[in-house]
Amino acid sequence: MANPLKCDLCTKPATVHLTQIVQNKVHKVDLCEECAQAKGVTDPSGFSLADLLLKTSLNSEPSGSGMRCEQCGFTQNDFKKHGRFGCPTCYDAFKGIVEPMLDNMHKGVTHTGKVPARALERKSLYDRLTKLEFDLNEAIKSERYEDAARARDEINQVKQTFPPKSAR
Amino acid sequence: MTISSLIDTPSELTDSSSNKTAIVLMTRVRLARNLVGTPFPGWAKPVQRSEIFETCRNAVAATAPMKRCLNVGVGELTDLEKQILVERHLISRELSGAKNGSGVVISKDQALSVMVNEEDHLRIQVLRSGFQLKKAWNTINELDSALEESLDFAFSPTLGYLTACPTNLGTGMRASAMMHLPALVIANQMEKVVRAVNQLGMVVRGLFGEGSDASGSIFQISNQTTLGESEEEIIKRLGSVLSSIVDHELNAREKLLEADAGKLFDKIGRAYGILQNCHLLNSGEAMNLLSLIRLGVDLGIFADTNRSVIDRLFIEAQPGHLQHAQKGEFEPDQRDLLRAVRLRSEFANFSRPDFTFTTNGKN
Numbered sequence: 001m002a003n004p005l006k007c008d009l010c011t012k013p014a015t016v017h018l019t020q021i022v023q024n025k026v027h028k029v030d031l032c033e034e035c036a037q038a039k040g041v042t043d044p045s046g047f048s049l050a051d052l053l054l055k056t057s058l059n060s061e062p063s064g065s066g067m068r069c070e071q072c073g074f075t076q077n078d079f080k081k082h083g084r085f086g087c088p089t090c091y092d093a094f095k096g097i098v099e100p101m102l103d104n105m106h107k108g109v110t111h112t113g114k115v116p117a118r119a120l121e122r123k124s125l126y127d128r129l130t131k132l133e134f135d136l137n138e139a140i141k142s143e144r145y146e147d148a149a150r151a152r153d154e155i156n157q158v159k160q161t162f163p164p165k166s167a168r
Numbered sequence: 169m170t171i172s173s174l175i176d177t178p179s180e181l182t183d184s185s186s187n188k189t190a191i192v193l194m195t196r197v198r199l200a201r202n203l204v205g206t207p208f209p210g211w212a213k214p215v216q217r218s219e220i221f222e223t224c225r226n227a228v229a230a231t232a233p234m235k236r237c238l239n240v241g242v243g244e245l246t247d248l249e250k251q252i253l254v255e256r257h258l259i260s261r262e263l264s265g266a267k268n269g270s271g272v273v274i275s276k277d278q279a280l281s282v283m284v285n286e287e288d289h290l291r292i293q294v295l296r297s298g299f300q301l302k303k304a305w306n307t308i309n310e311l312d313s314a315l316e317e318s319l320d321f322a323f324s325p326t327l328g329y330l331t332a333c334p335t336n337l338g339t340g341m342r343a344s345a346m347m348h349l350p351a352l353v354i355a356n357q358m359e360k361v362v363r364a365v366n367q368l369g370m371v372v373r374g375l376f377g378e379g380s381d382a383s384g385s386i387f388q389i390s391n392q393t394t395l396g397e398s399e400e401e402i403i404k405r406l407g408s409v410l411s412s413i414v415d416h417e418l419n420a421r422e423k424l425l426e427a428d429a430g431k432l433f434d435k436i437g438r439a440y441g442i443l444q445n446c447h448l449l450n451s452g453e454a455m456n457l458l459s460l461i462r463l464g465v466d467l468g469i470f471a472d473t474n475r476s477v478i479d480r481l482f483i484e485a486q487p488g489h490l491q492h493a494q495k496g497e498f499e500p501d502q503r504d505l506l507r508a509v510r511l512r513s514e515f516a517n518f519s520r521p522d523f524t525f526t527t528n529g530k531n
Contacts, residue, residue, distance in 0.1 A: 011333075011334070011335065071205075072207045072211060074211060078211075082210065083333065084208065084210055084211075084287070084332040084333045085208060085211075085332055085333075085334070086207055086208060086211035087205075087206065087207040087208055087211060088202060088204060088205070088206075088208075088322030088324075088330040089205075091324060091327055091330055098327075098334055101334060102334070102337070102395065105334060105335055105393070105395075106337070106338065106393040106394065106395035106396050107369060107393045107395065107396035107397050108395060108396020108397065109326075109395065109396060110326050110395075110396060111324070111325070111326060111327055111328030111329075111337075111338045111339070111395060111396075112396065112397060112398050112401075113328060113338060113339040113341075113397070113398040113399045114309070114312075114339065114398070114399055115323070115325075116316050116321045116323050116329075117316075118313070118316045118317060119316050119319070119320045119321055119323070120323070122320070123320070
């Protein structure tokens, strides 16, 4: 199946494609039928592309269209093309695009459901271990042996509670 | 378990006959999950995809409910096998067309299936015959928690489970029911129902999901949104929408009988006649005729025990299953011939309709 362009305002396939020249600059907008109607695009007399552009750029392109996910290299244009993100970290990188979208898309904007408790516990133990190992090295370097001994004991303790089958 | 032994075993869907499945044929819940720190399937490089595939399929196959499961890559399946799995709702059309590094793990009883590297790394699914939303949620919740023991899922405290498409954020859950609504279709009320259901934040689709038609008067109703509500709240809300659709369908049936029972009986009687005597039958017509017979079972015109026969035929009349039963390739018009042969022989010994039921037939 082809990947149609997505609407600039939501994620539905765009069916209305508009090009306008405003102050010698070419502006292109791709909209789905609903958004086009909501914005009055179908009524040529009452519609100004400039307004629309201003609005989309206000809430979805705070730093221009050059946004990019450092983790996986996904760009804002890729999102426009695919309607899907590249990796979980994209949600941080494209926060400015995602957040305004959620309101229309979902019942709420904050998760209230299940939490992967075991995985999060594992992560917090892992983070704690990393910090303790850092403390241990620091303590040894600066010859604070009492602190080092305490860190070492704590590390052993954490390691014991660590789920044995943990993947990483 | 091998694919051929799975195909020759009846599925959860074909295994149901009680009158609890009268209007809600099947309940389904799926969860979208992704591994932390790795690109989503659509963006991952081939090497990453295969790594993710191996990690996930091993983790899934190691869980208790997946004992003696089928664990295959898409590349290992023939087109026909893939089609049969799609017709049984065990894999999606997307997965059947996927590249290498994708696959599925299916439990022995075919109630659980986990697709790996479809749109998300994991698409966990539970199928239950009849109206069993809560039971399905409990089952899938357990399987998800079991997977959590060995996999680190991408999760944000505010956005919930992170998914390739933002429409699945939050719970990543889509709960759905497959409903048989012939009276609402006959009475031309489906459009109204669809609109009302949409307003309640639920979606109506055809039998095979997005873009499929509603042949056989079978519709899939599911939650549209996944963020901002807990799983239990979504299940509860969907459940009450489904119950009210069931009431509407029952009402519509009663009205049809009151208004013009003769017209309804004529449709059912003709369906019976065609199924016994046809020689060419395409898939859409077959579904619609079977749907009328099923309505006849619900109304007490045919014996209650026949419902499971119809539900089995709903699936066995699909192209993939027909082709498998025939063991060999054939052209689409030949397919209609074979479908007619198949249904004719099924209906040769089918109990005759009894239109004298009046009031005792409502169950």
